Amino acid sequence: MNIKLNDILESEVACSNCQASCCRMEVMIISDTGVPEKHIKVDEWGGETMLRLEDGWCSAVDRETYFCTIYENRPWICREFEMGSYECQDEFEKA
DSSP, rough: OOHHHHHHSSOOOOOGGGGGGGGSSSBBOOOOEEEEEGEEOOOOSSOEEEEOTTTTTTTBOOTTTBBBTTTTGHHHHHHOOOOSHHHHHHHHHHO
């Protein structure tokens, strides 16, 4: 099922009615929030990002529900990415 932006804008924007477009973005880990090591990718310079799998999605996203499986321990960038914000809608439209 493919949800269109207008369908979401007409209703309340919520992660529960979205296809988690933001979870396909590269997410740097800039502070310790308890992200499990199995979801962390370390680059050649020691920088940490959320691991993305071959499909381009964050490894912590449940592919059936589009919910974060580590919500309580998600990175700060994920916490600051405001649901329904301009950035949220922009990423949704790119999907």
